[in-house]
Amino acid sequence: MENTVKNQTEAQVISPAQLLEHYQGHRGLTRRVIEAFPEKDFFNYNIGGMRTFAEMTMELLGIAVPGLKEIVTRETTELQEHFEHGNQKSKILERWDQDTEEINKLWGQIELKRFQDHIKLFGQYEGTVQSSIFYFMDNEIHHRGQGYVYLRALGVEPPFFYER
């Protein structure tokens, strides 16, 4: 975090360190939602023809670290939303935790001034670094909200939304 902190001489709406904490707080909550799912429902249950929560989770994993890596390295990669998990939640949670560490490392390499840089993520999504990162988060909150409905429909109590 040194890179970002030393650049902050002015007030920030939200500092890079605060935004990381906010993001990881949301990711911690999403992890608890994954944990709350019965394993078979995680991989099989859906409502209204939507994706399973496992498929949504794969999308989140496909975006977060690869997206931040692209922001840091400026090397375009292809969006990849699948990896081998053998229908085991433990495999997905393991990857989730690796990515938590990876996100912390990558974040420290994004200097304050870069948040306003233009970027075309995964070769197709145009915006700024900040708008891309907010998209990662908003998309996670959106799908996690859908996971809450799946859990409620399955009779499972989801974690409190406001606990991070």
Add this chain to the structure above:
Amino acid sequence: MENTVKNQTEAQVISPAQLLEHYQGHRGLTRRVIEAFPEKDFFNYNIGGMRTFAEMTMELLGIAVPGLKEIVTRETTELQEHFEHGNQKSKILERWDQDTEEINKLWGQIELKRFQDHIKLFGQYEGTVQSSIFYFMDNEIHHRGQGYVYLRALGVEPPFFYER
């Protein structure tokens, strides 16, 4: 917006003007989700014992303008999640649009340095001005995601998430 813009001499992760645009972009999408609901389902339909999308919308309206007003005036108010709508979506959309204008006005009165101020919103929710505003947005995205599942379960195509 003049207040906030003239204070920005340093790079911002996200500027006050960008954050407002982001918030109003989300609110515009939520408005389209409200519009997409058949009127009777908006007020009556739910899944798994959850609230109707009308009740969730009332919560969003109860938080946004009153919360920002409290941030601007520093006067504590009580959280009020209900108003008379007579089960008419048009009444709720009318209020939604009034609040869009009101949010723009209030936002212009929040100086850059205030985003890091400590606050105890509605007399009970402690945080900073920025963490409170992000809570307003995150909570809206969360419930709107749930609204998407209701719409899909009702066989209605929701608006695209990435269109703001």
